Amino acid sequence: MAGELESLESCLERHIPPGELAEVKRILYGGEARKLDLPTAALSAAQEKDFELQGYGFEAAPEQLRRPRIVRVGLIQNKIPLPTDTAVAVQVAALHRRIEEMVGVAAMCGVNIVCFQEAWTMPFAFCTREKLPWTEFAESAEDGPTTKFCQELAKKYNMVVVSPILERDELHGGVLWNTAVVISNSGALLGKSRKNHIPRVGDFNESTYYMEGNTGHPVFQTQFGAIAVNICYGRHHPLNWLMYSMNGAEIIFNPSATIGTLSEALWPVEARNAAIANHCFTCPINRVGTEYYKNAFTSGDGGKAHHELGHFYGSSYVAAPDGSRTPGLSRTQDGLLVAEMDLNLCRQVSDKWNFKMTGRYEMYAEKLAEAIQPFFIPNIIKE
Ligand SMILES: NC(=O)NCCC(=O)O
Numbered sequence: 440m441a442g443e444l445e446s447l448e449s450c451l452e453r454h455i456p457p458g459e460l461a462e463v464k465r466i467l468y469g470g471e472a473r474k475l476d477l478p479t480a481a482l483s484a485a486q487e488k489d490f491e492l493q494g495y496g497f498e499a500a501p502e503q504l505r506r507p508r509i510v511r512v513g514l515i516q517n518k519i520p521l522p523t524d525t526a527v528a529v530q531v532a533a534l535h536r537r538i539e540e541m542v543g544v545a546a547m548c549g550v551n552i553v554c555f556q557e558a559w560t561m562p563f564a565f566c567t568r569e570k571l572p573w574t575e576f577a578e579s580a581e582d583g584p585t586t587k588f589c590q591e592l593a594k595k596y597n598m599v600v601v602s603p604i605l606e607r608d609e610l611h612g613g614v615l616w617n618t619a620v621v622i623s624n625s626g627a628l629l630g631k632s633r634k635n636h637i638p639r640v641g642d643f644n645e646s647t648y649y650m651e652g653n654t655g656h657p658v659f660q661t662q663f664g665a666i667a668v669n670i671c672y673g674r675h676h677p678l679n680w681l682m683y684s685m686n687g688a689e690i691i692f693n694p695s696a697t698i699g700t701l702s703e704a705l706w707p708v709e710a711r712n713a714a715i716a717n718h719c720f721t722c723p724i725n726r727v728g729t730e731y732y733k734n735a736f737t738s739g740d741g742g743k744a745h746h747e748l749g750h751f752y753g754s755s756y757v758a759a760p761d762g763s764r765t766p767g768l769s770r771t772q773d774g775l776l777v778a779e780m781d782l783n784l785c786r787q788v789s790d791k792w793n794f795k796m797t798g799r800y801e802m803y804a805e806k807l808a809e810a811i812q813p814f815f816i817p818n819i820i821k822e
Contacts, residue, residue: 443750448766469763473498475779481547488540490517491774494548495757495765497720499781508782510663512690512720513550513598514755515541517773518728523562527575531560535588541775546596548777551624551663554601556726557671557694558617560585561605563726566642566748567736574648577607580620580631594626599661601668603694605648606631615649619668619694621659629659634670635679641701642738642748643672656682664689664782671695674709674723677716684717689782693723698749699770706754707767714758718789720780727753727771760788 444450455463464471475494485492499507520533538555545553557563561576578585589600599622606618617634633652637645656679658667667688673679674693683691693710710723728751735744754767757778768774789795809815 443752443771445771446754446767446769468766469759469761472496472763472765475548475777477548477777481544484540484544484547485775488544489773490541490544491769491772492544492548492777493766493768493774494777494779496779497757497759497763497781497784499784499787502783502787505783508664509779510552510690510782511548511550511777511779512722512757513542513545513548513553514692514722514724514757514768514776514778515545515553515555515774516724516727516753516755516768516776517541517556517559518726519562519730523564523730524733527572530562531576531585534560535585537773539588539592541773542592542596542598542600545775545777546598548775550596550598550777552599552601552661552666552690554668554692554694554722554724555603556724557603557696558605559603559694559726562730562732563696563748563751564730564732565645565648567732567734568644568647569734569736570648574605574607574615577605577615579609580604580606580616580618581628583607586620586622586628589620589622590626590628593622593624597624599624599629599663599666601666601692601694603668603670606633616652617645617649617670618652618654619670619692621661621666621668624662629661630657632657632659632668632670634673636673636676638672641698642736643701656686658683658686658688666690666692668692668694669713671697674713675705677713680713680717680721684719688717688719689785690720690722690780691717693721695723695725696751697725699752700749703752703754706752707756707764710756711758711762711764714760714764715762716794718760718785718792718794720760720778720782720785721758722755722778723758724755725753726751727769727773760785 472495564573667683714721
């Protein structure tokens with residue numbers, strides 16, 4: 440095969456006999472997702488601006504006492520448009536322009552809540568372990584230029600914007616955090632949610648730059664539903680998802696930056712399992728492309744110094760509480776995934792499967808409190 444595989448789905452479509460394809464999709468994805476009828480103008484604009492546009496819908500049963508709670512979310516994945524050694528301000532401006540055009544198309548598709556990828560205003564440069572110029576991409580979550588830019592978008596399109604950035608916290612000595620800023624559709628700042636789990640794996644050297652988040656598991660009540668943001672590596676921690684769900688999240692976004700050799704086999708499993716286990720929708724988003732750094736860096740594994748972290752494989756998707764999911768976006772191209780969901784599905788699935796009711800949280804809380812003690816005695820029964 441020359442180059443990267445474009446997408447798993449297009450490969451299945453090409454090679455599975457038509458008679459068996461629907462059954463394969465039912466087994467793999469929980470059924471054939473309903474394709475959304477997106478406006479022709481949006482499809483043409485996406486084509487003209489060179490990004491993939493896909494739309495799918497999830498159904499819920501009609502209820503007698505509650506009206507459907509239909510919301511459209513937009514997931515945006517993208518490459519960095521400029522080389523990593525371009526001036527910082529020029530790179531940020533180019534990313535703002537790219538996102539602005541993609542959000543414009545999201546608005547044409549009726550998107551109510553949009554989420555961008557992790558650290559979307561910069562290359563994912565933490566692999567290098569160099570501080571400059573990468574730390575210069577950090578901004579105030581409250582009134583930095585990117586938050587102001589997103590507030591304008593939110594107001595213009597009446598859209599909630601989830602903007603994951605590298606945050607500089609001037610209130611506390613200018614320290615850095617990996618933070619998602621949540622902006623209401625009114626343009627007001629709703630708040631921020633910091634990345635709880637920081638990777639120490641492969642070339643993901645993020646712990647050199649920022650600490651584990653201290654904002655807990657906030658849920659943001661928006662006009663369109665209760666949302667939360669579990670940033671990237673938090674995806675591997677089932678309890679992290681659980682705590683957002685405990686606080687009432689109906690949709691949990693998972694803005695990420697991850698590479699094929701490390702995590703691609705985990706990608707379709709983890710967020711989808713979290714949607715099932717927590718009776719909510721989950722939305723993992725991954726960037727695309729390969730980012731090149733002028734100065735080579737090593738991985739501490741005896742291997743040669745290299746200039747690239749790896750191939751970011753995109754494949755953003757939405758998973759529903761009933762275990763169904765949309766196909767993924769491309770592994771290589773910029774894209775916008777629009778998913779329409781009826782949030783009533785969360786309670787309907789909860790009433791059916793009862794994972795919250797049967798959860799035995801009191802038992803786990805008690806035993807976890809014991810297990811974290813330094814002189815914990817594991818409950819092992821021996822002959
Ligand atoms: N950005 C980030 O946390 N990446 C770590 C790798 C992964 O979680 O797949």
